[in-house]
Amino acid sequence: MNSLLKLNEVNTHINQFHILQGVSLEIPIHQVTVLLGRNGAGKTTTLRTIMGLTPASKGQVLWQEKDITALPTYKIAQLGIGFVPEDQGIxxxxxxxxxxxxxxxxxxxxxxxxxxxxxxxxxxxxxxxxxxxxxxxxxxxxxxxxxxxxxxxxNTLLLIDEPSKGLAPIMVHALIEAIQEIKSKTTILLVEQNFYMASRVGETFYILDDGKTVYQGNIKELVENENLKRKHLGIYKKTV
Amino acid sequence: MEQIFVLTLNGLATGMLIFLIAAGLSLIFGLMDVLNFSHGALSMWGAYVGLWIYTGLDQFWLQKLSGFNTSPWYPMVNILDFFVGILGGMLVGALLGWLVEKYMIRPVYGNHVQQILITMGVMLVLSEAIKLFWGSNLIAAPVPLMLDGSWQIGSLVVIKYRLTIIIIGLIVLGALYWLMQKTKIGLYVRAGVQNKEMVQTLGINVRKVFTLVFILGTSLAALGGMLMGPFMNQVYPSMGIEKQLLAFIVVVIGGMGSIFGSAVAGMIVGISEAFMLYFIPDAALAVNVLLMAFVLLIKPSGLFGERG
Incomplete structure (x- = not known):
């Protein structure tokens, strides 16, 4: 796989808490990779670790095969990584x-x-x-x-953290359309709780659980896999 | 009426001096989250070094050229010496600011208790060092000859040096406004005051901006200190620390990180102090502290600040 960014067994501590306990993932170029998982699984911390805002205590973050784990945030950004935080950071x-x-x-x-x-x-x-x-x-x-x-x-890669959070459904639809257009020009790593949005824009996915990557694959497979959705994302199929 | 005019002019001049000290303090506080207790001492170093250069140069010309004090050129050379003194004081303020930021504050970013302890330590060391170099007695700080005296406009008396301070303060305010509103560095600072983490994620080296702001802040404080000497006709080792208290009040009233807020609050505090010192001298400081408490009650982030 032609990957832009790679995380090898990344561990991150915040104070005494061991948040990421071995996250490994690869972001393929020109695709939208979605990071899924329940609340507290470590999705936001993964993005913050990539940006150097919450540096990794163990493991490696590789950007085009170059180790950027210890780089300061502004240098990581200068490599061509854009960050859209959960609170938008405007x-x-x-x-x-x-x-x-x-x-x-x-x-x-x-x-x-x-x-x-x-x-x-x-x-x-x-x-x-x-x-x-x-x-x-x-x-x-x-x-x-x-x-x-x-x-x-x-920027060659955009890290986008829960863009649909707190937005009205009409805005979510507008965002989906926007991201679908933007993805033609750049690579995206998207953290998203809204599975509908994730499935509409994503191509590949990783599921995080308790600070570890537990599953990965093609988003189309995940849409069909009710068992996986129920087990890791708490999504149940409507029976009515 | 004349008395009110004189007191207002005096208050505006005092306010401008406090603004010069408070502007840097406010930016350092707002952007870097650093409570810099050494700011007043750095301002005092500006005052002493500036005065030393100014009077030293003046003495040099008087000794070198006999009868020069009666020459029509002397007042011009004298005021030039004064401005060289200002530049020298600001340079020393900037240099000391750079050293303090790099070696004292940088290792303790994010730790307020350590910052307070360290900057208080720096304040004590800088104050004692003043005594070591210049002694602990008052030193006379003469007003430059061209700025000495006053103009009579009708029944109003305008003291030249006070008006000069107000004009310099306005020029500095204008320059800071231009820097903050029209340049990229200013944009980084304004954004950094609001969210410094985000600024870094946009590829900007916030640490470098911190250092620049610290140097700018301490050189402005040095300018304020240098101008304050002739305003009070003297300098003494505790003057910076005394004015620092007023500067902190100004920062709280104006709002952290707001240059305009510091200017407005500086005027309020300066005018209040001038009037109170005339009518009820014992209550001068108390009124300013009460003013600060009142602003904290109605708007905790200060009149023009956004951060609480």
Whole structure:
């Protein structure tokens, strides 16, 4: 498999808690890989460990075969990894334009300008709210801004943490469409509790349980596998 | 009426001086989450070094050129010496700030108790070092000749040096506004005050921004200290620590990380102090502390701050 990012037996501690206890996964290039699991399984910590925000205490994070486990966060980001955290991480007092501008590493780069135009066409709400403080946006618009900001810099990989959380169903549908468009241009590692969304955008998946990867495969297989969904994700088939 | 004008001018000048010290403190507090108790001592070092350069250069010219003190060029050279002193004081403030951030504060980021203990230690060492170099007595700080005296506008008396302080304060405020609103570094700082973790995930070296902000903050504090000497006509080893208390009040009232908030709060505290010192001198500090308590009650994040 042609993988962009690889995690080898990654262990992460937060204070005295042993959160990741051997996470191994590979992110294939130009695909959407979904990280699934129950609450507390270690999905968010996996993304934070990749970004160096909660560094691994054991194991390796490899980016295009290069060990990046001990790199500081800003250097990991400079490699071309964009991060959309669970709380969106927008700067509420900055305008939408400033939230985007801060992420741009080279303002004269033609590709970045094209990316900006392209992503604003996908999220036209951001164009309308361009000069408004980001704190005034709705939850869905904040999510759009966060994804746009992570995408803008020609990033090769986007780590997106629960984008559908707290959003109205109509917004979830809009996000699904947006991610389906964005995935044509970049690789995505998506953490998602909403199985409907995960199954609509994902291609491969990993299931985490108690800080370990316990299952992996093609998302289409998972959609069909009621036993696996029930056992690891707590999803039961409607019988009515 | 004249008295109110004089007190207001005095209050604005005091407010600008406190703003210069508080602006850096506020940014360091807001962005780096560091409670820097050595800030006042760094400002005092700016005052002493600046004054030493200013008076030293002045003496040098007077000794070198006999009768120079009666020359029409002397006031111009004298004010030039004063501005060289300001630059020297700011450079020393920046250098000391860099050393304190790199060797004292960097190892204890995120640990407030250790930060307080270490920066208090630095404050004591810097204060004692002042006594070692310049002694513990008051040292006269003359106002530059061109800025000495006052203008009479109708029945109003405008003291030149106080007006100069207000103008310098406004220039600094304008420069800080430009830096914060119009440059990429300013954007990083404003974003960092809100969410520094996220700034790192965008590929920005926040540590470098921290160091720059610390250096900027301490050089501004040094500028405030240097301007304060001639304002009080003297410098003394505990002056920085005394003004630090007012700077902390200003930061709390204005809001952490807000330059504009520091400027407004500096004016409020300065004017309040000027009036109280005139009418009820014993209650001057108490009124400012009460003002801070009142703001904390109605808006815990300060008038222009977002973080509580």
């Amino acid at each position: 700067f509420p007092l900055l305008t939408v334009a400033e939230n985007i501008k801060i992420a741009i590493q080279d303002e004269n780069d033609k590709q970045t300008q094209e990316n900006l135009e392209w992503i604003l066409n996908i999220f036209p709400d951001l164009k309308i709210a361009w000069k408004r403080p980001a704190g005034h946006l709705s939850g869905g618009q904040k999510q759009m801004l966060s994804i746009a900001r992570a995408f803008i810099n020609n």
